[in-house]
Amino acid sequence: MRSLLPLLALLSVASARAEMVALDDGEMSKVQGAGFGFVLENILLDAGQSTITINDITNGSGQNVPISVKEFYLGAAGSNKGANLNPVTTGRLAHPFALNLAKGEDLRSLRDDGQWVQTTPNNVAVLELTFPERLSTGGNACIAGFAGAGNNCSSRAAEKIDMGVRFDFQVAAGRTDVINIDIGELAMDGSYLRLWGDSARAQMVGEARLNIFAKTLEITSCASGTLNCTSAAELAARTIYLTNSYANVALGYGKTQPLLLDVTSNGQFVLELPNPLAGASTAAERNSRASEFYANAPRTNVVVDNLNFGGARSSAGVAPTGGYNFGSNEIRGLSFNYLKATSHDL
C-alpha cells in the first residue's frame, strides 16, 4: 500500500499547480522513497512452439553441448502441466509486486519466528524489488493443505501459477538427456532483491531472499511420445515427484554481511558473504555482532515433504504411490558465517 502513495502523490500534483519550493535538509530526511507497485494481470505465456538453443557449454573434450529450451509456459494453477492454460492475475493492489526506493532503516524482513526486523543498514538509499509480501496475520496457505510451509502468504489460491519448461541436452552422439519440469501452484511471496551503494567498500552491495512455494514439482526425464515414453505408466516411471516443497533462500544480511558481487580482471565472477565480525576489534563488539547476526539474519530452508522417483499420483497434489519413496527431506536453518565463491574456466 505504501508503494501506491507516491503514485497518488503524483496524480494530485496535476490539480495542485502550486509553485515548486525547494525542500530543506530536515524536510528531505522525512521523505519516504519513491516507488510503485504493480500487478501482473491476465498473464499467459505459452512458448510451446518455440525453441531457444544455448550453445558453448562444452563437454570434457571442449565440444559444444547444445541445450534446447522448449515448451515454456506460465499460466493459472490447474493447467494440468500446461495442457489447459488459462491466464492468471498474480499480485493485487493490496499486495502488489513493487519497485521501491527506500531508506535502509525503513525496510523490514520477516524472520522465521514471524517477527519483522530491520536487516538493511541505516542511512543508505535502497533500491528494492519485491514480490507480494508475507504477512504477520491474516495470510493464506503458502501451499494448500500443507501447514508446514506457513499460512502467511498474501497470495490467494487464484493468484498461484503453473509453469514449466523442458531442456534437451545433446550430451553425446545419439544421446539426448531430457529434463522436463512442471511446477504446480507456485507462489514466491516474500521474495526480494535489495541493492545499495556501500561507500566504504566503494561498490554496490545487496541482500536477496528467494522464496519458492510449490504444491507439486515434477521432473520427467523423457520426451512424451518417444521410445519408452508413450503410455501413462511409462511417463510416470520416468518422473520424479516433489510434493509440498518450499525453499527460503537467504543471501546476505545487509547490516553486517551484505551480499557482494564482483568481477575479476580476467572476467571471472566472485560472490561473497563476508564474515559479519570483520572489523570488530574487541571481544565485546564481536559478541554483540554475533548475537545480533544470529538473532536476525534470515536463514535458508529447503523442505521437500515428499520425494518420489516413479509411481503415480492418485489425484492432483497427492503424494504418489509406487516407485521409490524417499519420504521427507529437508535442510533447515542454514546460515553462512563466511562464503566466497570464485569462478574459473574448466
Next chain:
Amino acid sequence: MRATLRPVLRAFTVLAACVLASTAQARLEPMADNELSDVAGQGFINLTTDSNAGIDYTRINLGLKVETQMNMNKLQLGLYDRAGEAAGTSDILINNFALGSVNDSTGAVNPFMINDPFVELAYSGNKIVGLRVGFAESKGTLSGDIQTLSGSVPVHIKGTADPIYNAASGGTRFLLGLAGVYRSSIMEADATLVNSAGNLDPVRATYSGMPNGSSLSCSSGCLGGLTNALLSLFTSSNCAVTGVTTCFPLSQFQSLPIGNAAIADNSATQAIEGAARGFFISMQTQAVSWKDLDSNTFKEALAGAYLNIPKFKDANGNLVAPITINFDQAFGGIPRVDTCFGAATKGC
C-alpha cells in the same frame, strides 16, 4: 611529479588530454567472424558423460573455488519406512551440521574449501535412477551430531596400546602381554559403519567400529614377528575384542577431518593441496556405481540416500582413510570444534 607542475604546464596537460581524447572518439566497428572466433568464452560450466554397467551418467561440473564456514540446524535425507530399519528414522540425519570452524578469540573463520562442485545424474535408459551432489576436491572440518548415517565413512584407528590396556580387563592385559603388545606399542585397526552387534551396516548406521571378524594389528613397538599372527586369533566379535569395546556411537564423533590437514594449501594454485577427492551425497532408487574421482573406478552406492566421505592421498601418495583417530579418540570420541561465534559452539 604531478604536484610540481606549474599552472601553465598543468593547463597544457589538460589541453593535450582533451585533444587526445577527441582523437580517441573512434566509431565502434563490428568484429569479423574470425575475430570473434578468437574470443575465448568463460567456460565455468561443462558437461561430462560416462557409461558403466548399463548406466549412463551426465555430470554438470561447475568451475568454482568455494571457501565457506556454514551452519545448519538439520540435514535430513530419506525419512521413510524402510525394511529392517526402525520406524521414524532417516537414511541420513545430522543435527547441527557445519563445515569449517571459527576462532572466537580473533573473530576469524577457518573455512572449509571446495573445488569444482558438481551435480550428476545416473540414467537407466531414459529413466533417472540416481542423483549425486559432490565436490571434485574438498578439505576442512565437517561437524555434526550424527543420528543416522548411510554410506561409506572409512575410519582408521592408530595409536599406542595404552588406551587399550586401560580399557582391558586383567585377563585381556595378560593376553596382550603374551602376544608381545606393550603399552607403547603402535596398534592399528580399520573401522566402518556397523550396528551395535558389530555387523556391517551401511544403511542408517548409528555406530562406527571394527566389523566382526576383523582384528587389531601392531605396526611397531611389539615383541617379535609373531605378534600380528597372535593378534589375528583375537577377532572382533559383537563389538569387542577379548572384552575391549570396538564399536563406538557415531554421535560421539562430532568433528571429522575431510582431506589431509597436515598439507598446507597453496592459495596461488587452483588445486586444494591435501584435498580429498570425491566427497558426495547421493540419492538412488537402486544400487548405483558412481565414479570415484581418485581412482577413476566405479564404486557402488546402495539404494536410498548415501554419504560418501572419501579416502585421500597421504604425503607418499597412498590412499588413507579420511578419519584417522587414536584409541583415546575411539573410546572417548572427538569433541566438536567451535562453529559458532560467541558463547555457543553449535546450533547458532
